Amino acid sequence: MSDDIRKPIREFISAKFPQISLADDEDIFALGFVNSLFAMELVMFVEKTFGVRVPNEQLRLDSFRTLDAMADLVGGLTDSARLSAG
Amino acid sequence: MSPGETIGSTIGTKPRQGRIKCVVWDLDNTLWDGVLLEEGRVSVRPEVVAEIKRLDDLGVLHSVASRNDHDAAMERLESEGLAEYFLYPQINWNPKSSSIEAIAKAVNIGLDAVAFVDDQPFERAEVEHMLPAVLTVDVAELGQALSAPEFQPRFVTDESRIRRDMYRSAALRDRLEEDYTGTNEEFLATLGMHFTIAPAEREDLQRAEELTVRTNQLNSTGRTYSYEELDALRQSPDHVLLVAGLTDRYGTYGKIGLALVERGRPAWHLRMLLMSCRVLARGVGTVLLNHVMSLAREDGAVLRADFVETGRNRVMYVTYAFAGFREAERDGNRLVLESDLRQIQPPPDYLTVETR
Numbered sequence: 001m002s003d004d005i006r007k008p009i010r011e012f013i014s015a016k017f018p019q020i021s022l023a024d025d026e027d028i029f030a031l032g033f034v035n036s037l038f039a040m041e042l043v044m045f046v047e048k049t050f051g052v053r054v055p056n057e058q059l060r061l062d063s064f065r066t067l068d069a070m071a072d073l074v075g076g077l078t079d080s081a082r083l084s085a086g
Numbered sequence: 087m088s089p090g091e092t093i094g095s096t097i098g099t100k101p102r103q104g105r106i107k108c109v110v111w112d113l114d115n116t117l118w119d120g121v122l123l124e125e126g127r128v129s130v131r132p133e134v135v136a137e138i139k140r141l142d143d144l145g146v147l148h149s150v151a152s153r154n155d156h157d158a159a160m161e162r163l164e165s166e167g168l169a170e171y172f173l174y175p176q177i178n179w180n181p182k183s184s185s186i187e188a189i190a191k192a193v194n195i196g197l198d199a200v201a202f203v204d205d206q207p208f209e210r211a212e213v214e215h216m217l218p219a220v221l222t223v224d225v226a227e228l229g230q231a232l233s234a235p236e237f238q239p240r241f242v243t244d245e246s247r248i249r250r251d252m253y254r255s256a257a258l259r260d261r262l263e264e265d266y267t268g269t270n271e272e273f274l275a276t277l278g279m280h281f282t283i284a285p286a287e288r289e290d291l292q293r294a295e296e297l298t299v300r301t302n303q304l305n306s307t308g309r310t311y312s313y314e315e316l317d318a319l320r321q322s323p324d325h326v327l328l329v330a331g332l333t334d335r336y337g338t339y340g341k342i343g344l345a346l347v348e349r350g351r352p353a354w355h356l357r358m359l360l361m362s363c364r365v366l367a368r369g370v371g372t373v374l375l376n377h378v379m380s381l382a383r384e385d386g387a388v389l390r391a392d393f394v395e396t397g398r399n400r401v402m403y404v405t406y407a408f409a410g411f412r413e414a415e416r417d418g419n420r421l422v423l424e425s426d427l428r429q430i431q432p433p434p435d436y437l438t439v440e441t442r
Contacts, residue, residue, distance in 0.1 A: 056407075
């Protein structure tokens, strides 16, 4: 399930930065290429692709720091959406 | 919804000062006497040219919508030294409404910010029918029409005079970016961007006021400040008011950022941070913030920042969040964000930063 989350995000990042090959737990911000534009695009991509809205209080650097962290974030948001819908 | 967002609802109900940002001109029997393709010789109307130049100085943009032979008409405009005044001229055989739509889209303004001047009732009626938001003007009533408040910009700053040049260089960059085959990051590196940060001087204040009024997306609070307020804050020993500018090899983007900080212990307090949407796609949103973070850290303080969720400024929240800020207080849509300043990102490689 969480690989379904990591794969599209990895592809999104690779398309922007073809020279980077990213491990699941690698800190993308330590790679030094993150600007505010990329940050916003990443948030938008995650929200659109997985049909979630990240509440502002969960919009933290740490939630987007690694592919693992993003998978956890999206997993948590889709779970809570399912609960409130059910 | 904040009070600032209700302004748009007055469209069409009363004149709005400075509403018109671009005037679109017909050519035959409007800009010049005669019909170019029939008479070959036409003479430009000096009183119309004078109005174009006057509005250009005030920062109002111009374009052309003419049913004509493109090359012949452009050649005529060039020979009069007028071609450079017109952004994205539409000289073709399409309906004028579609030309005006193309101009508004290219300049990135709403149709309610466009005026259209033509001598022919038929053309004006076609535009009025298809695009009711556009203000149409009969060239016979030009003087009177252009003295209306719609054509008087709310702000005339040192940037108004160069606004056309900024749009022209922006159009050039857009074309280059469209044709560029590398990544966005590589494209940005080709621009040779130079970012400046300096304390606000008196001559910056009109543009600073304009930025607080016009900036929506990259604006931390949505609060507007008057010239007088900014002038007082600029001279206050407890405050730092910084203005940011951006240039690249193709020209200037003008003054594009503003930060107001209140010095204090144990925290400096960032009361306002904003960046013009002109630079939204340039990846420079964090540069000014990072500079303020560095100043606070050098002073041994942490940094707190006011933030108001306006519904339109989420990109600014993301900027703070990704710079390491967390919510310290929340009261409805009014927040205080805080960073311990342990981590401050260096500026991106693709630009140089100069601080004064």
